[in-house]
Amino acid sequence: MAKYKEIAATIRKRISDGTYPAKTALPEQIKLAQEFKTSRMTIQKALEILMFEDLIYSKQGSGTFIKSNAASLSQLDTGINQYIGTTALFKGKSEVRSQVLEKKLRLPTPDESEYLQLDEIEAVYDIIRLRFLDGKPYSIEHSVMPAKILKNLTKEILEKSIYYYLENKLGLKIGSAYRKISADKPNDMDQKYLKCDLTEPVLQVEQTVFLQNGIPFEYSTTRHRYDQGSIITVTKGNGAPA
Amino acid sequence: MAKYKEIAATIRKRISDGTYPAKTALPEQIKLAQEFKTSRMTIQKALEILMFEDLIYSKQGSGTFIKSNAASLSQLDTGINQYIGTTALFKGKSEVRSQVLEKKLRLPTPDESEYLQLDEIEAVYDIIRLRFLDGKPYSIEHSVMPAKILKNLTKEILEKSIYYYLENKLGLKIGSAYRKISADKPNDMDQKYLKCDLTEPVLQVEQTVFLQNGIPFEYSTTRHRYDQGSIITVTKGNGAPA
DNA sequence: CAGTGGTCTAGACCACGTT
């Protein structure tokens, strides 16, 4: 592994085990460079990682400090702000199953061709899946995906995880996602499949997901029963003044 | 401005105006270093900014490429994933006003002292505000903040923006935030103040906001009328494999 | 003014992908 990553890991460990206590200053970059027998640039690359993880922050002219919530943050082993699909989310805790309500190939609507950056002649898969958690329905997901990316999409893949198929079978990497989250009254499908009555709202997540190269690969709308899910987000502070 | 930031700005401009078209490779780092009369390290710091902004990505051994959604992304002048308060969000578009329904000093509940990392003997402000957009109520915000941070909180400040007060008057910087977003049935207050009937749900955002040094400064629950707001998030792809 | 982090250089070698 790269030296600066190893240094970052060492410092991260010292933060989580209390060797470097919260709210105190880290040793100066020069000292760290001496200790790790490296240059200041390399120390800075290591510290940059920890800043990105929100464990420390620097003030020019003053020092580099450990955030007061750093110890608890460093326990989380994965990065900030993940885009975990529903299948991975409940992994190990419960049993998740998908029922494919619809799977057809059609042409995109004008909106969809804009969101997915497609020509009007390029077909899309139109898929509706009902998700079950431990046998109980908890969400309906309506996905539209370009057929040229998801070739040979089978029902079997849809019943498992599309994300797994993309990354492991097609070798494509997921990049960013835009999401719009809102609350809504239950519509006919919600009432039928999610067993919502008129006073039971849904949490709707409308999202466009991009591959690493910036090509959109999915536009979807997911509606959750209000008592069956919430969205957690972590927003990192910007360094730049407004 | 630092040279690497200027270089990043120049390249960003070339991406947005099409000088460097989407899906193509950027000039090699050596070439860029020559053009800008600088070293490769400085070019890399410039490119790092653009990667963080999700405009480009690199593949070792291959090149640095422009994402296909880069041009549209570079139009957004502000950074990714902002934590803008409601006041700033609607700036220039509409008129936002706050009515303070409650403002008292009390001791924290066990949950609150955990979220806010407070001793049970440290007082908190308990504040309930009703927000109006163009004269119509659209959300109720219940905030709990440590009194030791927000000294001398006046009703006047509450009617404007707490965030503005923090950053400009107290010189404190906002850092990260954790949010939990969910949908819910309207409760008594929602029905009374947001004029929700029983079939009109609310979008609830429960959040803990931290200062730059990691100290929590606000735990709040905001309930929006379902037809008056949605949450937009942008999730950046991780570089690391799962 | 002393001490800290921020930027920058002009090289070098390594790791990876492509051919």
Add this chain to the structure above:
DNA sequence: ACGTGGTCTAGACCACTGC
């Protein structure tokens, strides 16, 4: 094998903070 990005060095000077 070659060309790309990734890492790393051993310095230098600048910008800011705090005494």
